[in-house]
Amino acid sequence: MQTPRQSLVVSIHDVSPLTQAVVHTMLADLADAGVSRTSLLVVPDHHKKAPVAHDASFCRELRNLVSCGHEVVLHGYYHLRPPKQTTLLKSLITEHYTAGEGEFFDLSQEEAAERLAKAKREFAENGLHPVGFIAPAWLLGAEAEAAVKDAGFQYTTRLQTFKDLATGREDLSQSLVWSVRAAWRRIISLGWNAYLLNRLGENPLVRIGLHPPDWSHPAIRRQVLRIVRATLAAREPITYEGWLHRARV
Ligand SMILES: [Zn+2]
Numbered sequence: 562m563q564t565p566r567q568s569l570v571v572s573i574h575d576v577s578p579l580t581q582a583v584v585h586t587m588l589a590d591l592a593d594a595g596v597s598r599t600s601l602l603v604v605p606d607h608h609k610k611a612p613v614a615h616d617a618s619f620c621r622e623l624r625n626l627v628s629c630g631h632e633v634v635l636h637g638y639y640h641l642r643p644p645k646q647t648t649l650l651k652s653l654i655t656e657h658y659t660a661g662e663g664e665f666f667d668l669s670q671e672e673a674a675e676r677l678a679k680a681k682r683e684f685a686e687n688g689l690h691p692v693g694f695i696a697p698a699w700l701l702g703a704e705a706e707a708a709v710k711d712a713g714f715q716y717t718t719r720l721q722t723f724k725d726l727a728t729g730r731e732d733l734s735q736s737l738v739w740s741v742r743a744a745w746r747r748i749i750s751l752g753w754n755a756y757l758l759n760r761l762g763e764n765p766l767v768r769i770g771l772h773p774p775d776w777s778h779p780a781i782r783r784q785v786l787r788i789v790r791a792t793l794a795a796r797e798p799i800t801y802e803g804w805l806h807r808a809r810v
Pocket of ligand 1: 574
């Protein structure tokens, strides 16, 4: 198999009418740094407060971004995990690690299929045709993954992998991601991401996963843009969809 050229995928999580303004700023800063192609992880009805299908101007903006080379990726449906009877381990993972946002972590296959079908229909009615699905907080349970594959999505990602759902091929590449909920998390994030970037070295794919709150913290914003600029010396910025095509060659 031919080794793909070295690539950089920058993704922005939690894109919705609730985060539209800060996402504008992020896209402008990234374009200044040399990245004018990103994977935009769009939430169809963010926290049940922002139905994308009812927001014509938001949909128009997404279509414009796609026509400029960005990609729309489906990112959950509500981005909320309802409290359920659960095991201690599950609640540790979903409540403490992700602040209760792991929507697709323990959905049944049927529940997941319903949400995916609704999202696909609403997006298609607005001219949006995502080929990838990424679960909120990257927490995708086995039943939900089967539903994602059945719904025709071509790929998904987790924190450490990119998976081609058609072939089952997984590419190992841990995403850089910043945790900004507390000061100590921000300090650890700065050191961890510098280390991780170094460790990724010659990996064909480097992934940078951004969240809108990252941009409220100047030290994080500066580090992200510095890493982006440094990485672009040896890598081409592409979308996950672009990586999928490259990896299938
Ligand atoms: Zn998210």
